[in-house]
Amino acid sequence: MDELRFPPLMSLCIILSANFLFNLSFFIIVPTATSYTKHLGGESLFSGLTVGVVTLVSFILVIPLSKLPKFKRKYSPTLDLSSACLILGHIIADRTGVLYLVLLGRMINGIGLTGCFFLKRYCTDPCIVGVRRRTTCTSLLILAQPLGMVPGPIVGGFLARIPMKTALFNKNTLPGWFMAVVWSIYWLLTKVLFKDVTDTADQTLDMTLNANALREKQARYGLKRQKPLAGKNCNRAVVSPLFVSCLMSYTAFVIFFELGSWETSIPIYSWKKFGYDAFEAGNFIGLIGLGTVFLVATMPALAHKIQDRLWLAAGCFLGLAGIVANYILLGGNSGHMNFPSYAAQWFVVCLGFNTASSITLSLLSKNLGNKSSDRAAIAVQLSNYSGRLLGAIWGTAADMVGDRGVALGQLLVATVAMVGIIAMWRFLRAQRG
Template identity: 35%
Template sequence: MSAVLSTVVDYVGHGESGAPKRPSWNVLHSSAPTPSGSSLSVQPVPTSTSDAAPEEFEMEGGLSSPVEDPELRLPNRGSLVMMIATNVLLQFAFFVTVSSAALYAEYLGGSALFAGLTIGIPTVFSGLALIPLAKYDQGRYSLPLKVVYISIILGSILHAVAYKANFLYLILMGRIVSGLGFTGFLYSKRYCSDPRIIGIRRRTTLASWLVLGQAFGFSVGPFIGGLLYKIGFANEVFNGYTSPGWVTSLVTVLFMIASLYLFKDVPKPHRVPSSNSVEGADAASTSASGIPAEVAISVGQLTRQQWGVIVAMCWSSMSCFFILGSWEANIPVFTAAAFNYTPYAAGNFIALGGIATVPFLLASVRYSPRFQDRATLATGSAIGTTGLVLALILLATDRVVFGSFYVCWVLVALGFNLASTCTLSLLSKQLPGAWNARTSLAIQYSNYSGRVTGAVLGGAGVQMGMKNYIAVQIGVVGVGALLHLTFWKQLKAKTG
């Protein structure tokens, strides 16, 4: 009996403990199933000619049939890229109006507070739309994506025509309609933690990609908005105030066309009754198609520790977007008063801070799956809080200059973007897969509440006093730190 070595390469690999090493950098470059066994296997050569044909074909190709590791599962590559790219589009659409929002509102008779309201109000209506949309989506994504694209197109057009109509509240109406499209924030997060298509050791990596897109969106959005304001185009249809809306609507049309060809939806959920087992629930049962069945448990089956983790993650998620949203809304107003910045300069300031975080967030895509989510959350919160404390010191000593304020913004943007990568991924690892829709809703509502209140706080920051403005943010982070320390042991989850 002779033997040959298979050429199958187990790109996951195994360490001494037998735990798989998790690749993360090339997570979007391969959707092939990952073998879970050793990279070397001995294949006996059949002695019977009649039995040899199928195995000889396999041997000549040098490949054996791999066994999919459910913890490293990935969906269709085109669908995954489309969903992550849509998240970038939504971030861009949300922030492209930030640079000129205050002046646009002022031109039509509004105030800086009204401008902050136009930045934050979309999330209110997005939150209102989530529950009825989730009722009819049937656990799938094609219908929500259509709602996302159509709403962004219509809302952006309404925002643009407010200038020609000379009607202030048309800006608000446009942002409200766009808010229906921002329900896509939920679906991008839910897709990247959906146990039917995403393995448990892929979720932090994909969450890091979403946050990288988030950083790109809030960097490029204000920059493009400020650039369009500077270019101007002196006519009533396409000018510095209206061009962000027209550009966003055009780009969204292209995305909608691309999604028709690239995005493949997931099967409908398949539920089975089970206990409240968490880590083993996602792989406990599968449907006939090979898609994991959702394990249904009731709210009453959750333990106190699980409820503690839910509260801690929701608060952390809220605080991250509360602080990021308040800074993004406040920077154009504060820099106009302190440094006499135009919307173009303010947009550049926001963008430069966001761009500075990109290398670090790219590194987090590569390395964060190696660390506990709770450690990433603590590290990001610490970095962001350092920026807040430094800003408070500078304001108290009246030493705010471009360089020092820029450092504060970079630390805040980096820290709280990094912290936001792991809130949903950690929660999805703590609860059964059947709860993915609920946990996604909980985290998204936390994000929305943070964005709304943060945008309003940022617009009113100069009026209420900048030191008070920063102190409120530090207090919010302090509550999150207390929850984090209280439930530190319960926040332990699988890496990846």
């Protein structure tokens, strides 16, 4: 297999654009989620549920969808399903003005966001991407994540400022209508520009994987039979992939738990502390996050020079440092928390965890090998979904546990991930690029 294989440029652009739009769809509603819920008679915690239920539905459906023959090796059906569900979900959530129908619309959006898994699988599919191009490809995919996350709250806050007060078009519903139009345009472009995996390439991949498996069996049981590994080395060979899989899955969960909880807690805390409305909170989330994009953008260029485990450790350490600072400043005299310190904390958290998020999938796929690339993508994506769901809900729980209680929860889950990375350091070595 060609280790340097790279996807067709236009098809890769469609995949990256999908990840951008998934994040834009998810975060554009964050500034107005609480106000929309309260306008319809709900509580702040319910607004977190309307944000997080998207990932709950995706979590439930991603494995059944991945088993369907139509979705197993093709990517066009995924793009069609995602586009249709995100258009329909946004319309239902913002057309009805009924609290539980808003929840239903977000659940339909969740069906569309199952596409996140297939995008990750695309970037580690041995039929499309060589093993020495996976970190580059996944870094580009993850770069599209903050590019969607950053303008999402800004655009949502800007649309909330437009002076329209009809039942159909108002500050709470305009973000959904905007995204329905954007997804309609994107769907049309996929039909024109996206080139799917051919059946010939798929058959070639299966033949190559079977040949590799046969060579491994011959090496193990053939005439030149290898000596079995000694007890300690044998245990290490079997146990380390399992531990690496568990660690990468948990780290992926932590990354999206932290980002999700910060993004839903900022509108609540900034309103109490600084008097920010939805527009100002959206700008705070987005503009500060914008500064991280330029730094994360250097990762694809440096992927061949820096080991994956160094990227992962540095990103998690930065994120943890921001959380520690937040927890300390929220305690005692709350006057220590001002705009510069709060902005710096969000910048460091956003930069650190966005950096680390590009590594979990590529590192896991390299450790598990080509034949298990689907398993790696599923494990990481399920962790992303669960982290985003619980993070979105936890970020709105300040009324129940207090702002410092929210920060403490963030601190605990991030600390476990950092300790795991240090403990498993020698098992995290993988090919660069």
